Amino acid sequence: MDRAGSPSRFGRRTLLQTAVAVPAAGAVTAVGTAQAAEAQAQTQAQAQAQAAGRGRGGDSESPRFVIAVLPDTQYLFDADSADPEPLRETFRYLVAERGEANIAFMTHLGDVTEHGTEDEITLAAATFRTIHGKVPYSVLAGNHDVTGADDQRGDSAYLDAFGPERYRSMPTFGGASDDGYNTYHVLRAGGREWLVLALDWRVSDKGLRWAQGVLDRHPELPAVLTTHDIAFPAGDGEARLSDHGRRLWDGLIRGNDQIFLALGGHYWPPGRTVLTNDAGNAVHVHITNYQDRYYGGGAMIRLYAFDLVRGAVDVETFSPWFLARDPRRRTPLAAETVELTGPDDRFSLAIDFAERFAGFAPVVPRRPRPPSAVLPxxxxxxxxxxxxxxxxxxxxxxxxxxxxxxxxxxxxxxxxxxxxxxxxxxxxxxxxxxxxxxxxxxxxxxxxxxxxxxxxxxxxxxxxxxxxxxxxxxxxxxxxxxxxxxxxxxxxxxxxxxxxxxxxxxxxxxxxxxxxxxxxxxxxxxxxxxxxxxxxxxxxxxxxxxxxxxxxxxxxxxxxxxxxxxxxxxxxxxxxxxxxxxxxxxxxxxxxxxxxxxxxxxxxxxxxxxxxxxxxxxxxxxxxxxxxxxxxx
The missing domain is CATH 2.60.120.200 (Jelly Rolls)
Structure with a gap:
């Protein structure tokens, strides 16, 4: 049974009622429509939040929270065949469900657009206004967003729209490399702080030194590394480090025990592997990319639901855009793309967080309390x-x-x-x-x-x-x-x-x-x-x-x-x-x-x-x- 006919762990029914009531924008031509699209996105987002009474922040002390992962959206921003509506629906979902699902952060894995043109980038940036100021997020450059060998490429349309200035008002934003293509965020969730590194698809040696400096300044924070190209599928769901992924592994990940999860897109189908770092601990490496699926993946998202009580991360993958449609009116391809339940799309990771993080952030045992403190x-x-x-x-x-x-x-x-x-x-x-x-x-x-x-x-x-x-x-x-x-x-x-x-x-x-x-x-x-x-x-x-x-x-x-x-x-x-x-x-x-x-x-x-x-x-x-x-x- 699909989501529309089954109970939802995140209680999505109110969201769907509201979402269905908003007319779909349909395909929008990129050239010359960016300002209108941005205004429309802002108006829709405000109406959604006001009508549903949502957009609230989550509970930063709850042991259960979600990090949302959004992979390659490039086919939704492809010259005059662009259609930003699937991504808007994904953003509306994240905004609406932030409180109930306790969504702490969203990270985009690059290839926002197909050609990286100013028109495509401008339309994509306008679409991100749907989520801006409501859920903190990061966006990194993929190979379709920029040209040039690495993050020392200089100015670009991508940097103008998705550079550090975009994030400065976010409470999670920690800083950026001098070139602007690498950023980091510190979010509070599960009663502690977490670090998210958003690295360019080709990080230079200078960029690696910057990332190391970020880790050195936050030595007790568990870190999630995000980049566009880190691993490729080797068959049967197994992922292997790409050439660039191997460079990241050798130059940054393996020597920093803080990094326990590394996420990339670029390749398909999805896959995952577990590598062992220099401290003898597991690092989970995942490929997340659905651009090969119907409608370029329909702005499909993957939710990483952390449960610090159970010692688990539960992962699920679905498209809010397809989900919001009346099940009776979904086309066959939309119906089969609503939710993916294969072993590399829906799974759980067993992580003893206290043990995994003990090497850099050991849990300090609670001290004994005197009898006088416990006599109400x-x-x-x-x-x-x-x-x-x-x-x-x-x-x-x-x-x-x-x-x-x-x-x-x-x-x-x-x-x-x-x-x-x-x-x-x-x-x-x-x-x-x-x-x-x-x-x-x-x-x-x-x-x-x-x-x-x-x-x-x-x-x-x-x-x-x-x-x-x-x-x-x-x-x-x-x-x-x-x-x-x-x-x-x-x-x-x-x-x-x-x-x-x-x-x-x-x-x-x-x-x-x-x-x-x-x-x-x-x-x-x-x-x-x-x-x-x-x-x-x-x-x-x-x-x-x-x-x-x-x-x-x-x-x-x-x-x-x-x-x-x-x-x-x-x-x-x-x-x-x-x-x-x-x-x-x-x-x-x-x-x-x-x-x-x-x-x-x-x-x-x-x-x-x-x-x-x-x-x-x-x-x-x-x-x-x-x-x-x-x-x-």
Whole structure:
């Protein structure tokens, strides 16, 4: 099914309604019509932005953003057969979708025009007014835009229209080489800055020295290199460096670890390869060019959607011009060119960004935060296992002895005491410096619990701890950090993470699965689904939340939030799907201990937790996710 009939990741339907309502300009003769075309482009762009309420900038701190790549448009600007409308539609799409898709930048890969004449260049420059001032962009010269051996060629119609003066008002523009044919941009996206180098199709030695100087002045910025000619297709989608590409590789790319992505056009069909630089890291080299396709590619764009959370770049290729047409009225060639889904047109790159950029921009670990920084109003209990919270602190792998105390740093006296279940061995509970990257304390406890035989270790409050009887009628937030071993071996079905002791039947509850299960517990099912089951203080009910499968080998933050009416469980800051709407007010506690490391059934522990548990906090009110332990200052 094509895009017009399927859900869109970037929500393009409003754009298409607006775009279809604007009359197509049709073919425009280049000679003598540049001023009229520019005025028309500006009027259309303003009308589009006003009608749709768009044109806004994206979210520079979001871990997901897009860099748009526009290859050779030369057949759309070919003497008196020029038709700028496909490119205008592409630009209208980028402007309209900038906010929703979080489009941070667009880069053109050269060969803007077919002959580089003043008329062609002037019409192309007028068409770029559709995007100018709304989405930052770069344009570099291709061999059809200029003549002369390299970037020392001197003045040209291209330089007059697409030289440095065009970009000076853009917030991303960083500067240009003395000749004006090479520029660089610094954009902020994903919570950091990125460098885009836009290099002439034939960079001189002087141009290479300039580019090196740019990299030297921005040593911590990951860089995307764009140029017109870098690689050619060698068959089966494999790309190989061209002669000029080899010069760029040897003279600039391989020795600068910052450059992780290099993009070029010029050749077709598209292709890609991965090269290894002098630092031993991957450099992705891509050919992007669709001028050989119907209507010169229809101003087809490629979107590189960066996802810093998943460690991926998702790539898709389509033509907004064809997309904007009524599917029932598309010609066969237009229909088959709307979107390209071949392996070199739609694909994903797996990039561990922190690891890939570690050589020039290592991630600085978040420093531990003192207990005083993570005690919001209403904190009932807060435990951590570094020297601030655990008697005697610890050393990695060393057992934590029975009787050791984890102090309640809230000052409310809900201290925890360590004990093994069923006289288990010392290695059932050891200290670790492992921790979630956003955890306040850089320490945790490693539990080696199991089901057969019954084994484990727990930390429990004293018999008279205030927490034992707290009912939380006004709401609560319970947070903890856990990590499951990888591989996740053995039978650890229904192991508990934390709970209150006692039978819900003794609290007068009648609706649950069994009257012998505790009144409140956070558990893990055989499928590693998180289960939060609570018997509310006021209602005779047992609303239960279920998560997806939790990952092994990775730290996970869990938050249970109740606002006095219902409960929502969050995993890594995201609400899970199966949060019941059933009313839930408070927790039916029985005055019995609160426990970390296991869950009772019929007041007996059958197994202990298997994995790591870090900082744990309970607050007597609902917290917004921005106030979770992961976000505390």
């Amino acid at each position: 109003r209403g904190t009932v209990a807060y435990w951590r296992f570094d020297s601030a919270g655990l008697d005697g602190g610890g050393r990695t792998g060393r057992p934590v002895a029975d009787g050791s105390r984890a102090r309640d740093l809230s000052g409310n006296g809900n201290h925890l005491t360590v004990r093994r279940l069923h006289d288990g061995p010392a290695e059932l509970l050891t200290w670790s410096d492992g921790h979630h990257g956003d955890q306040p304390a850089h320490a945790s406890l490693r539990f080696d619990g199991g089901k057969n035989p019954d084994r484990g270790a727990i930390l429990t409050t004293a018999a008279d701890a205030p927490l034992n009887s707290a009912t939380f009628d006004s709401g609560y937030t319970i947070e903890t950090f856990i990590r499951l071993p990888d591989p996740f071996e053995g039978d650890h079905a229904w192991m508990g993470i934390l709970s209150w002791e006692g039978r819900n039947g003794d609290a007068g509850k009648t609706t649950g699965w069994s009257p012998d299960e505790p009144t409140c517990s956070l558990n893990l099912s055989p499928e590693r689904f998180l289960q939060y089951v609570v018997y509310p203080h006021r209602q005779d009910a047992d609303p239960t939340s279920w998560s997806h499968t939790l990952p092994a080998g990775r730290w996970t933050h869990i938050a249970v939030v109740n606002d006095g009416r219902r409960t929502v469980v969050y995993v890594d800051g995201s609400p899970i799907a199966r949060n019941p709407a059933q009313p839930s007010t408070g927790i039916a506690t029985l005055g019995k201990p609160f426990v970390i490391g296991a869950t009772q059934f019929d007041e007996r522990y059958e197994q202990g937790f298997y994995g790591w548990i870090g900082d744990t906090r309970i607050v007597s009110r609902a917290l917004d996710p921005k106030h979770f332990l992961t976000h505390s200052p």
